[in-house]
Amino acid sequence: MDSSHSTKESGDIPIPVTNPKSSKAAPPPVVAATTKKTAKHPLVSRWKRGLGIIDFILRICAIAAALAAATAMGTTSQQLPFFTQFFQFKADYNDLPAFTFFVIANAMAGAYLVLSLPFSIVCIVRPHILGARLMLLVFDTIAVPLVTAAASAAASIVYLAHNGNSDANWVAICRQFNDFCQRVSGAVVASFITALVFIVLVAVSAVALRRK
């Protein structure tokens, strides 16, 4: 377009230069370098960054859900106001091993999520780094069965506590320990929500891993 303009950088907008070389010394190369980088991958960085932001927000929600489940289960203790000589009418989460595992597993999941927040921020700020994304995928894939196992083991004990089982002679205890049962059921629901959020996090990482 202009014979006096040198076309060394290809992403440049040709600016008509009337003065000789002294006016085009420093500014044009800097502008050209940044426009060249984003001109090649504008859409890719943008959607990967968007996925990273979704990932970060979901991680914060999962932290809240996992810690809520662990504390709701860990602070249950109900004592009935009557007692006999042989039978103790106190229900703790310690009495049932499935509930102990539930508290430990949800606490571990919450701790892992807090530790993985910096990696999530790295994936937002630098979306082309695949190593951080792959590491998040690996650890999220390990966390999904852990949280699912804890939630579903506790759910099966809670189901038994609500309904009992006449074939095995296991009496439903929820009629007596009503508060305990309600709190524990709420904790199980929160843990299932955590597991669901983890699955969505795995899906986000898988989609964001694709190089385009």
Next chain:
Amino acid sequence: MKPSALQLGVAPPANRGIAILDFFLRLIAIVGTLASAIAMATTNQTLPFFSQFVRFRAKFNDLPSFTFFVVASSIVSAYLILSLAISILHIVKANAVNTRVLLLLLDTAAMCLLMAGSAAATAIVQLAHKGINKVNWFSICQQYNDFCKRVSGSLIGSYAGVVVLILLILLSGVALSRR
């Protein structure tokens, strides 16, 4: 600039090896989950004494967690058999990206379902072995010994299936990131 493999339209050679490994791992997972579903579904133990009011027979139907386990294992083994087709497609066409993402998502859902079933059954098996005396739930394994042994053995196959599914997910993730 040096042309990358993506620009030439050819997958890196390791992706085909990953797809073959994926296929064999899927076969192992099918065997594990199918065996555990069948072992749990064919449990039936009758004690040699009876009374007029109480029935002394144990089947997987009697406990809802075991029913859920059998259903979940069967669904996951049916899914794994059907996903062999997608796995063969990945061996043949090693640079397919969208089907790999789809396979990863479906594998995650299947692993979650299988783990849920296994954990529910494990909780009941642990209860049947030890019992919880504080809430008057006594252990039933001393009477129904064969039933307990068979149920515990079938859980091993399904946990092996879960481990193999985790490996499959990680393989798909690695194959997606190699370009």
